[in-house]
Amino acid sequence: MIALLQRSAAQARYVLIGSFALLFGFQLVIVGQAAEIERTQSFSRLAELLPGFLQRGLGSRAMLLATFKGTVAFGYFHPVVCVLLSIVAIYVMTEPAHEVEAGLVDLELARSVPRHRLLTRSVILAAAAIAAAVVLMAAGTSAGGRAFTDGSLDMLSVDTRARLLVHLAGVAACCGAFGLLVAVWSRRWMTAFTTAALTTVVMYLVDFLAIGWRPMRAVAWISPFHYYPALSVLSGDAPDARNLTILYSAAAVFTVLAYWRWQRRDL
Amino acid sequence: MSEPAAIRAEGLTKYYGSVIGIEDLSFEVARGEVYGFLGANGAGKTTTIRLLLDLLRPSRGRIAVLGVDCQRQSLEARRLTGYLPGDLPIYPDLSARDYLSYLSRLDSRAVDPRYLRYLLARFDVSDVDQRRRLREQSHGMKQKIGIIQALMTRPPVAILDEPTAGLDPLMVQAFRETVAELRQGGETTVFLSSHVLAEVESTCDRIGLVRGGRLVTTGTIEDIKRDATRRVTVIFCRPVTAPERTPPGVAVAAASAAEWVLDVRGPLGPLLEFLAGQPVRDLKVEPFRLEDYIARFYGEAVTK
Numbered sequence: 001m002i003a004l005l006q007r008s009a010a011q012a013r014y015v016l017i018g019s020f021a022l023l024f025g026f027q028l029v030i031v032g033q034a035a036e037i038e039r040t041q042s043f044s045r046l047a048e049l050l051p052g053f054l055q056r057g058l059g060s061r062a063m064l065l066a067t068f069k070g071t072v073a074f075g076y077f078h079p080v081v082c083v084l085l086s087i088v089a090i091y092v093m094t095e096p097a098h099e100v101e102a103g104l105v106d107l108e109l110a111r112s113v114p115r116h117r118l119l120t121r122s123v124i125l126a127a128a129a130i131a132a133a134v135v136l137m138a139a140g141t142s143a144g145g146r147a148f149t150d151g152s153l154d155m156l157s158v159d160t161r162a163r164l165l166v167h168l169a170g171v172a173a174c175c176g177a178f179g180l181l182v183a184v185w186s187r188r189w190m191t192a193f194t195t196a197a198l199t200t201v202v203m204y205l206v207d208f209l210a211i212g213w214r215p216m217r218a219v220a221w222i223s224p225f226h227y228y229p230a231l232s233v234l235s236g237d238a239p240d241a242r243n244l245t246i247l248y249s250a251a252a253v254f255t256v257l258a259y260w261r262w263q264r265r266d267l
Numbered sequence: 268m269s270e271p272a273a274i275r276a277e278g279l280t281k282y283y284g285s286v287i288g289i290e291d292l293s294f295e296v297a298r299g300e301v302y303g304f305l306g307a308n309g310a311g312k313t314t315t316i317r318l319l320l321d322l323l324r325p326s327r328g329r330i331a332v333l334g335v336d337c338q339r340q341s342l343e344a345r346r347l348t349g350y351l352p353g354d355l356p357i358y359p360d361l362s363a364r365d366y367l368s369y370l371s372r373l374d375s376r377a378v379d380p381r382y383l384r385y386l387l388a389r390f391d392v393s394d395v396d397q398r399r400r401l402r403e404q405s406h407g408m409k410q411k412i413g414i415i416q417a418l419m420t421r422p423p424v425a426i427l428d429e430p431t432a433g434l435d436p437l438m439v440q441a442f443r444e445t446v447a448e449l450r451q452g453g454e455t456t457v458f459l460s461s462h463v464l465a466e467v468e469s470t471c472d473r474i475g476l477v478r479g480g481r482l483v484t485t486g487t488i489e490d491i492k493r494d495a496t497r498r499v500t501v502i503f504c505r506p507v508t509a510p511e512r513t514p515p516g517v518a519v520a521a522a523s524a525a526e527w528v529l530d531v532r533g534p535l536g537p538l539l540e541f542l543a544g545q546p547v548r549d550l551k552v553e554p555f556r557l558e559d560y561i562a563r564f565y566g567e568a569v570t571k
Contacts, residue, residue: 010360
């Protein structure tokens with residue numbers, strides 16, 4: 001298992017390091033921006049710039065976005081962050097499809113390596129990548145706080161940060177597990193990756209549009225992003241336990257289905 | 268009770284939807300034997316090998332390695348095999364040394380460093396070659412690394428798919444010598460799939476020929492030679508009439524007043540007796556060629 005993990009990590013190193021740097025840097029920049037807006041006392045003007053459909057859809061919670069704390073928290077649910085982390089998880093989880101396509105699975109499984117170990121390797125690596133990413137994001141916020149504020153600003157509490165990041169990790173885990181499920185049905189990595197990544201983007205749009213478009217709310221429940229109501233988490237009125245249970249259970253179900261299929265398929 | 272065969276397939280069948288991969292394939296490879304598995308592209312050779320490695324699941328039938336069922340006891344069966352794929356997959360960013368090291372870490376059978384060094388030397392893989400990344404290596408060098416990774420754990424059963432593809436004549440010779448050594452040692456069974464008939468003829472004890480997913484013939488090279496039809500041309504010093512009857516095993520391919528062209532199966536004795544008293548000036552006997560024998564099954568030329 002260690003050999004498989006090391007090999008996969010080495011193959012994904014550039015994507016992982018690049019994404020980690022981007023996610024860390026993004027938090028730094030957003031704290032810097034929030035501090036600048038606070039220093040120039042421009043949050044009231046920012047509130048006016050919020051689109052009407054967002055204000056109507058989010059209600060009073062929309063105003064949280066026009067605060068220092070809300071802007072810093074935005075770094076944890078910005079579309080780029082949510083989609084990037086989910087796509088990193090998908091990238092790692094779709095490796096079995098690449099191994100089938102490239103024939104590497106023949107070399108690995110011609111040896112006494114159990115089939116399921118290739119999936120377990122991907123799950124462990126994806127979990128480690130998600131964990132590392134959220135830790136780096138939290139570190140980025142802390143580093144930004146030290147670099148751009150003088151300590152007088154109302155920074156996000158560690159508890160709130162942790163709750164937001166656990167939700168974000170749940171979304172990424174769910175998308176990654178879906179990627180794994182697509183990968184074990186596929187013979188081509190590009191097909192698996194594109195299918196899972198596009199589905200993730202569509203799911204994000206479904207949840208986003210549901211904020212202001214009533215008919216979309218009927219289907220928003222299928223989107224993992226629906227269970228990451230960041231502003232409600234921020235204001236402390238989100239059903240965290242229910243949302244997290246749904247996100248991590250969906251990830252578990254996708255993963256179990258992937259194992260079931262992988263054990264039975266022709267490689 | 269006798270020892271189980273190195274490889275035993277019984278009614279092995281694999282369908283890809285409505286397409287036949289292989290159908291009712293049954294054969295046995297004895298321990299220590301070098302078995303050549305022949306067939307045209309799409310005949311079912313690779314399907315058989317992938318069933319043996321449990322990469323594919325059979326539609327029906329079974330296949331076992333040293334008595335271990337390849338599907339039900341997949342891990343144990345794979346512990347007994349070494350495999351060279353027909354198209355060697357590589358990690359382009361790894362050096363040959365790291366590639367072999369990675370694969371040896373996946374193996375439950377330990378690699379004897381002395382044997383590995385021996386194989387590297389035999390296939391002329393220098394220290395510089397070992398340090399170079401696989402993406403920078405020639406096809407032939409990658410093939411040599413592929414052969415080495417398949418044999419480095421001294422597996423009881425080595426499955427080699429097109430082992431000499433891309434090798435230069437010297438390395439083909441090195442491969443033949445390695446197989447000869449394995450045969451001499453008697454501990455390794457070699458299951459070799461190939462299109463190169465000269466290689467099969469020179470290295471294999473027995474061959475099996477698949478066509479359309481079915482085994483059409485199997486036997487030792489000697490059996491096949493005995494069974495094979497040879498072309499004999501009889502040249503006369505004065506005009507003769509075409510033969511009305513021929514001895515058993517002899518068929519007339521063409522006949523003129525000066526020359527008969529005959530296809531002879533089995534020993535030449537009866538033909539020589541038949542020709543006694545005829546004004547024979549010369550006899551030309553074409554030597555046995557495996558490709559001719561195989562072409563008979565395919566009805567087309569087989570490239571050497």
